[in-house]
Amino acid sequence: MNDWNDRVTLLFSAGARPLKSAQELTLAELLLANRLPPSLFQAYEVPGDGSLKPIPMTLTLGQVPENRTVLLQCMRNTDIDGLRPAEIETVRHADEPTTALLDFDYADRNKNPQHRAHLVDDAAMREIVFGKIADFLADNEIPVPLVAGISGGGDSSSLVQGVRRYTAEHNLDASAVTCFTLVMEPLWPESAAQRARALCAEAGFEHVVLYPDDAAALLDMGESPRALWAQFKQQYGADSSHFFGTFFVNLAGRALCAQRGAGHLLVGYQREDVMAELLFLLMNGRRPLPFPRRRTGEVDVLMPVWDVPKSLLDACYPSVSESNYAERVDSTAVRRSSIYYLAHCIDALVPQMSLSLMSGIKSLMEETEGWQDLSRVGTTPLLHTGHGRTPEQTAMIDLLMEHFPQWSSTTSGPQ
Incomplete structure (x- = not known):
């Protein structure tokens, strides 16, 4: 085999992309392939006359003259053994x-x-993950009624099964668990709701599918969420779909909690989700938001799989996860992509390093009471961290209030 691209397909939502061939790998990438950080080494070209010539790590071996070898010198007294x-x-x-x-x-x-x-x-993976979710809920003594956001992908499908185990083990009323799925093509496809519906029926949970008209009625909107998305997309671009979706799921979930008298909203935020948010906040000089339990208005948002890597959640339902990826809307949100890329990089060389960082920061914030609080924006259900009081923020709030007429226009500024 001359090129591993003959047998390996690298697939993104934007389509397939080629892997570098072996001849194109740089010296830095050769170190990474051996689980060694390139920044720990200095590269030298060795002419053979007793001298050394420093060279960049970005060179490939083919860019070094054939009659010369390369020395990769570790710059620390690292005990490699x-x-x-x-x-x-x-x-x-x-x-x-x-x-x-x-x-x-x-x-x-x-x-x-x-x-x-x-x-x-996948069977062993499900046993591990479902048990972790059930244990999380038991440790936090979470009562019913309970609401969970279910997308139809691997993360939230695991969430359903973990809650099912928890209710069975603690003799809780399964009918008091409400799972909901948003449907609005092409952002939130009908096929995902069908997968979620079948899973919830098997677990004995109520499953609420919120089509645009249903969501509008639940949230007392002046018109369909489609109109809001159209205006939001025009103002902020199609790549804002991720942020719009997160906002809408949280808003709908909290409204369902109020409707059903539930004090807890479960979401499938996994390790890299939480790590990406944490990195973004720290890199911008912000205090972390609480995890895995976050007070959001009148509701505690729970993240039972906050410490589970996404790859392991997907491994519980491989076919479901693949279907979910195939349905995703392509995005060129570069800043969002970059922060998730960084979050996944942390464990690339040292597995579990992200968990160590997250656990340490969590302990530090709890010990020092350093978590960032969320405060209401006027009398709206919007929440604010205390940062970003700018004309752009005011413009976004004004845009939202056009579609939520019950929000008081006299209190649109952050409290």
Whole structure:
């Protein structure tokens, strides 16, 4: 095989893209392939006369003269025998595994690190994830009635099954659990709601499908959400669909909580979702928002899978997840893409590093009472962090208030 692109397809919502060929890999990328950070090394060209010539890590081996070799010198007195990042023991737990659970342990005083890749199938993955969700709800003693936002993808499908296990184990009324799915083509497709409906029926949960007219009635809108999205898209561009969707799911979920007397809204925010938000806030000098439990108006938003990587949630329902990806609207929201790219990068070399960072920050915020509070914007259900009091923010609030006539126009500014 001359090129791995003959057998491997790299697929995005925008379509397939090629992988670099082996000949195109840079020196830095060769280090990354061996689980070594390029910034730890200096590259030298070795002419063979006893001298060394520093060269950039961005060169490929083909860009170095054939009669010369390359030296990659570690710039620290790193104990590579005590770390051995590229030595990974494979532990097979299934005949046909669907994913790998990476377990890296560097801190062995006897220079015997234990790096393992546990290969498991979707059934084992579901057992692990559903149990974690049930334990989270039990640890927080979450009562019913309860509302959950369900998109029809792998994350929220796992959420349904975890709640199902929790209600069964604690003899709670399954009919007091309300799951909801938004439908508005092409943002929120009907097919996703059909998957969610079947899953909720199996669990004995009420499933509410909010079509545009249903959402308008629930939220006392002056007209269909389609009109709001059309104006929002015109003002902020089609790539704002992600932000619009998150806003609308939260608004609808809180309204359903009020309607059903529920104090908790469950969402499928997983590890990289929370990590991306955390990075964005810290990089911009902001205090973190609370997780995995966040007071949002009169409702506690819960994130039972906050510490579970998305890849593991998708592994619970591989076919469902693939269908969900195929239905996604393509986006060129570069800043959003960049922060998610960074969130996924953190575990690329050191698995579980993001969890260590998140857990440490969570403990620090709780100890110092340092979480960022959310305050209401006037008498509206909108919430504010205290940042960004700009003409652009006022313009967005005014736009929203055109579509929510029951919001008081005299209190549109942040409190």
